Amino acid sequence: MVAAERAGMSQVELDAADCVIDLDADQASCPACMGTIPKGSVMCPECGLRIG
Numbered sequence: 001m002v003a004a005e006r007a008g009m010s011q012v013e014l015d016a017a018d019c020v021i022d023l024d025a026d027q028a029s030c031p032a033c034m035g036t037i038p039k040g041s042v043m044c045p046e047c048g049l050r051i052g
């Protein structure tokens with residue numbers, strides 16, 4: 001991710017962006033709340049963190 005893409009992002013999103021999320025997996029773990037994010041979801045159903 002380049003610096004320009006970070007503009008306007010909240011700190012929690014920046015933290016999440018530094019984590020690797022395998023979107024090809026059946027599900028992923030939210031880097032913010034560690035909740036389960038179903039495949040195809042663009043945001044965490046637990047905390048609403050955008051991962052897409």
Ligand SMILES: [Zn+2]
Pocket residue numbers: 030031032033034035044045046047048049
């Ligand atoms: Zn979450």
